[in-house]
Amino acid sequence: MLKDVSLKRYNTFGIDVKADWLAKIDSVEQVLTIIDDMPDIPKLILGEGSNVLFLNDFKGIVLHNNIKGIKIVDENDREIIVDVNGGENWHNFVMWAVTNGFGGIENLALIPGKAGTAPMQNIGAYGMEVKDVIISVDTVNMQTCEPKTFSKEACDFGYRHSVFKLPENKGRYFIHKVRFKLFKKNYRVNTSYGAIQSVLQRKHILNPGLIDVAEAVMDIRRSKLPDPAVTGNAGSFFKNPFISTDKLKELQKVYPQIPFYTTEKKDIVKIPAGWLIDKAGWKDKRFGDAGVHPKQALVLVNYGNATGMDIKNLADQIISDILEKYDILLQPEVNFIGG
Secondary structure (H helix, E strand, O other): OEEEEEOHHHOOOOOOOEEEEEEEEOOHHHHHHHHHHOOOOOEEEEOOOOOEEEOOOEEEEEEEEOOOOEEEEEEOOOEEEEEEEOOOEHHHHHHHHHHOOOEOOHHHOOOOOEOOOHHHHOOEEOOEEHHHOEEEEEEEEOOOOOEEEEEOOOOOOEOOEOHHHOHHHOOOEEEEEEEEEEEOOOOOOOOOOOOHHHHHHHOOOOOOOHHHHHHHHHHHHHHHOOOOOOOEEEEEOEOOOEEEHHHHHHHHHHOOOOOOEEOOOOOEEEOOHHHHHHHOOOOOOEEOOEEEOOOOOOEEEEOOOOOHHHHHHHHHHHHHHHHHHHOOOOOEOOEEEOO
């Protein structure tokens, strides 16, 4: 266990804060030992730090999930059941799946983070959400040390939401394993969302396979999103808002080109938050070392020495401006730590 550790390399925003202790977790037994030995010390579970914004130092112990392993549990001609430990890099798991011919997560390529954080956020991109392939989530209760398996239904998945994000459950469950169902025979890739089809056409790919779709998604993400190793960021900072169709009609009177996506509810549509922010003039704005990315307005960036509060203050200004201009309240997708 490391003491008085900088977390700059443990969060993709590159915010330079410290933790009293940092433990690299390689087994569930380690978690149980730490809970027993340090019961009254605050604990923070951290994967790759790709969806967090540290507002100040963390006075406690950071548990850095490093439990790795991918295991095939069962399979038949049509599908395969796979257990993935929480410390596995998410993108590496996606590439393992597509190279082995297993479909269901290829549109989620290059999303930063670890397998254990995927269900927490119900990560999604390009017409696909991880909830569609999750069977169950294995956890340890950080308060009682008791194991608990959440079924897909018990996870209460929604848009960028799960039971693990409820206020009473934040930091309560250490996710050490996720069970997935992936697909083999007669699986059809989804190329209808976003720019996937355009990329495939540009490459002259008429009958795309899993790897083709994954590589197209990677091309799109790399063209729009900054590399955290170069420019600190957490990907999409805000959730795409849902509004009523009546509200959409009002907005279309002023902004006839406003894009939207239909949802399962006939009277509700989803609006791209990046379009709202861009249209409001925030793209490429910079305040010290905190700024909005020049290619994707949905991404807030740290150009070097921004603090967590610098990024949060910028986010708050954007939220206020979007509310004033469109009467739409943006919600951060990133989790704030401290403050």
